[in-house]
Amino acid sequence: MNATTLPAAGSARDNAQGDRIFRWILVGTVIFVLVALASAALSMLWGGRDALLTQGFGFITSSEWNPVENKYGALAPIYGTLVTSLIAMVIAVPVSFGIAFFLTEVAPRWLRGPVGTAIELLAGIPSIIYGMWGLFVLVPVMTNHVTPWLNDHLGTLPLVGPLFQGPPLGIGILTAGLVLAIMVIPFISSVIREVFLTVPTPLKESAYALGSTKWEVNWDIVLPYTRSAVIGGIFLGLGRALGETMAVAFVVGNSVTLSASLLMPGTTIAALIANDFGEATETYRSALLLLGFVLFVVTFAVLAVARYMLMQLSRREGY
Incomplete structure (x- = not known):
């Protein structure tokens, strides 16, 4: 025993x-x-302690960026970072939903594999390639076609007119937002597609049997079932857009100025650090490091909001 x-x-x-x-x-x-x-x-x-002690809270509220006089204000790059990311998400989220919906419900089986593989390959392209493509392909299109059309048709409207008034430079906040949208579409659409595939097939077949259309099945069945994961994928793409560097640096114009027009050159936090850090010395380098800390805080705040939203959704759904 x-x-x-x-x-x-x-x-x-x-x-x-x-x-x-x-x-x-x-x-x-x-x-x-x-x-x-x-x-x-x-x-x-x-x-960045030297710049913080010198500028104080004015580092966040000021838009003046003058390394010659040791005056640094981060408002312009913060504005550029947030606006370019917002433009990217406004474009990328609907397109990503459309791609995921097409691949899971509409496309024939023989087409789903190649299209899905192509989207995943797009996600693996280095960001500098997107930046070069934007500079040599997208910028001429913006200069010759998009910017003049926006000036003529939207630039004269009373409320949104100032956003679309500017010279036909091609480079600027709007162009950077478009490049970012193209970059984050593969990430968001891949996540949404994989999440859509987790919905039980009998659940969708039951809805189809009751006479629901494909749109109704996705809007009333698939999306509520996967809401939390979809929002997480969207904020994952937003986090990438906020921190993107090289693709934006090619097309944003790299001008540390604050302008209401989306067609004017601007800059983002990541692009400004990448362009100037190698040649920066003393206080200027301290200001760039402090700018990096600001980007860290902004990204952390965005992801914290995403986490809070997911927690609220989980509580409502009873999980």
Whole structure:
């Protein structure tokens, strides 16, 4: 009897010890991520302490960026970052929904694989390629066709007119937003498609049997079933748009000025850091590091809002 029970007890002790080791390994990985995150943020804040002490809170509220006089205001790059990302999401979200809806409900089976693969390949293209394409292909189109049309048709409207008035330069906030939209579409559409595929087939077939159209099935069945995951995918794309560097630097114009027009050159936080950090010295480098900390805070705030929205949706759905 002892011979049969002792090995079992030893095996149980070994399993318990293994579980403890595994748990501590997982805790260690979480702590490592948190420490790395905090270290990155604090290192940028520490590196930007000179600019913070010099400019104070005016670093956030001022739009004057003059390295010659050591005057730094981050309002223009913050504005450019938020507006280009907003333009990208306004364009990318509906298009991504359309792609996901097409691949899951409309496209024939022989076409779903190649189109899905093509979208995933687009997600793997380096951002600098998007920037070069935007500079050599999209900018001439904007200069010769889109900008004149916007000036003639939308620039004269009473409320939105100032947004679409400007010289036919081709480069600017709107062009950068379009390039960002093309970049984030593969990410968002891939996530939404995979999420749509998790909806149980009998659930959709039941709706079709009751006479629902494809639009009604997706709007009333698929989307409510996958709402939380879809919103998470959208904010994942937004996070990429906020931090994009090279693709934006090619087409945004890299002008640290604040303008109401979307057709005028501007800049973003990431593009400004990438363009000027290599040649920056002393206080200017400190200002760029502080600007990086601001981008960190903005991105963290956006993702925190996304997390809060997902928690609210989960509570409403009873999970």
